[in-house]
Amino acid sequence: GESVGLHLPTLSVQEGDNSIINCAYSNSASDYFIWYKQESGKGPQFIIDIRSNMDKRQGQRVTVLLNKTVKHLSLQIAATQPGDSAVYFCAENPQRGKLIFGQGTELSVKP
């Protein structure tokens, strides 16, 4: 069935280092992808999105890379801070009105 997976369930980084969170998606028809951040006790919050006609998009301290050849998505966080500690989800939009989420990677930032 359709699924979006993340390579690592947990990731621990040192404060100030760069973080890379990976995601593999399964549906070649997906044309839109989003990264969400969920802090403990809160709902998911939008971080950044990218359409399939792009391979890179940058935001404030975050960059999303899309490799359609291998159906791979990554989120890069520059100069990771303690406030970045959260669970990160990728999601794909394989058809109108449907967003499929991955399992999530828990990012821990060590001071």
Next chain:
Amino acid sequence: ETGVTQTPRHLVMGMTNKKSLKCEQHLGHNAMYWYKQSAKKPLELMFVYNFKEQTENNSVPSRFSPECPNSSHLFLHLHTLQPEDSALYLCASSQDPAGIGELFFGEGSRLTVL
């Protein structure tokens, strides 16, 4: 006011109880969603409403009954639930009913079924 508000934040109910979860969005969006978030599992889409009409029912058991009286309000009525239904139920809204674009999530309603 926050964008998407869910009540109650926590709910404990027995298997024979009937309760409802409420969601309200103050963003003027046209689409609203219910998601289920269980531990160690991806967010599962349950229902989608576009302009008050249900457009997606993702094979959800009938013990979950959604209601969308207007574009700003969404309910999830619960009856004769099972312990495995214990989870965080998230409401979301979006401007674009096609699901393209950001979903705005509420803080969720943590449900425990005893």
